[in-house]
Amino acid sequence: MLLPTSTPWSTDEALGTYLERRGVSRRDFVTFCGEMAAILGLSASMAPRVLKALEAVKRPPVVWLSLQECTGCTESILRTAEPTIGDLLLETISLDFQENLMAAAGHAAEKALHDAMEANKGKYVLVVTGSVPLEEDGIYLTIAGRTAKTILEEAAAGAAHVIAVGACAHWGNVQAANPNPTGAVGVNQIVKDKPVVNIAGCPPIADVITATIVHVLTFGRVPELDSQGRPKFAYGARIHDQCPRRANYDAGQFVEAFDDEAARKGYCLYHVGCKGPATFSPCPIFMWNTRTSWPIGAGHPCIGCTEVGFWDTMTPFYGRLPNIAGMSVEKTADTIGALAVAGTAVGIAGHAALTAAGRLKARKELPQHPQGPPSSGGPNPSSVS
Numbered sequence: 001m002l003l004p005t006s007t008p009w010s011t012d013e014a015l016g017t018y019l020e021r022r023g024v025s026r027r028d029f030v031t032f033c034g035e036m037a038a039i040l041g042l043s044a045s046m047a048p049r050v051l052k053a054l055e056a057v058k059r060p061p062v063v064w065l066s067l068q069e070c071t072g073c074t075e076s077i078l079r080t081a082e083p084t085i086g087d088l089l090l091e092t093i094s095l096d097f098q099e100n101l102m103a104a105a106g107h108a109a110e111k112a113l114h115d116a117m118e119a120n121k122g123k124y125v126l127v128v129t130g131s132v133p134l135e136e137d138g139i140y141l142t143i144a145g146r147t148a149k150t151i152l153e154e155a156a157a158g159a160a161h162v163i164a165v166g167a168c169a170h171w172g173n174v175q176a177a178n179p180n181p182t183g184a185v186g187v188n189q190i191v192k193d194k195p196v197v198n199i200a201g202c203p204p205i206a207d208v209i210t211a212t213i214v215h216v217l218t219f220g221r222v223p224e225l226d227s228q229g230r231p232k233f234a235y236g237a238r239i240h241d242q243c244p245r246r247a248n249y250d251a252g253q254f255v256e257a258f259d260d261e262a263a264r265k266g267y268c269l270y271h272v273g274c275k276g277p278a279t280f281s282p283c284p285i286f287m288w289n290t291r292t293s294w295p296i297g298a299g300h301p302c303i304g305c306t307e308v309g310f311w312d313t314m315t316p317f318y319g320r321l322p323n324i325a326g327m328s329v330e331k332t333a334d335t336i337g338a339l340a341v342a343g344t345a346v347g348i349a350g351h352a353a354l355t356a357a358g359r360l361k362a363r364k365e366l367p368q369h370p371q372g373p374p375s376s377g378g379p380n381p382s383s384v385s
Helices: 015-021 026-039 044-056 072-078 085-093 106-119 148-157 167-171 206-219 246-250 333-364
Strands: 062-066 124-129 159-165 196-199
Touching: 015 026, 015 044, 026 044, 026 206, 044 206, 062 106, 062 148, 072 206, 106 148, 124 148, 124 167, 148 159, 159 167, 159 206, 167 196, 196 206
Parallel strands: 062 124, 124 159, 159 196
Antiparallel strands: none
């Protein structure tokens, strides 16, 4: 295993040269760039542009703040498989300041933060995990005598890009759940003068963070965002619409209790609380632990952790959503599956009716003959059908 400090990336060295020196083959680097282009929703023709941009980029300065959080998002990122290009990229760009990983503490850590921001003013990427408490003048989180709000405002002022990682930084997460005693808010409630990219989830998928940083390094701007500031390439579709159990939902096949026969058959988890119909996330596509599995794949319902306010709006986690968007806004998930089956029966009946109508029409269009005795040797007109 190569440690981040064993072969440091110098500030004047291109990434392509650095990775080659670390033993990463050209083939692996090309493969990584192709995968990043695919994750970002770019066409295959854009992969060479990603390759060219990343190959030439110099060490990108990153300042990583940890505010009111449990460090679970950082742990998620650190749990990516070894070795991958994504690991190397994340390891190296996170070295300027990240208090969970750095050896410095106390005054030395504060000096490292100040020096990193001053030396790279206007150029560094600011990554933030954790929410910002505002109640009672922000006293619920102070670092070196300063509040989280003050620290964030100072760091954001000199940042080229701001990336809020995890549900805490996105909107406040469990700290912001009712009654929100600390007055926790997300990063975008403090930083108003530049776009904040929200990598949603509790915790988020590491691949989304990597791809977002690759987009910034390739194009010099943040990716297209949705109304919540989340990258559309990752959060543009509902789990429900990408779920491998969707066919079971459409067929009305639901798990009613954990470990029942339906659960063992891998049926839809809506009846035991799955929030997939109301959750936008790439979990079914990216999955976790280098695409090993994901919550629904492991038999657990989605709790909707990429959505704002999920601690209040998605609880109880094992209770059903009252309504979902689908065939009709008046229909619930309990009836849509049955309607699909009924629709099949109606379709069969409709096909039979149309067939019968067609035959009747054909019969009416046959030439009509006058009634009377049949002609000698000919067929009886009344027998024509």
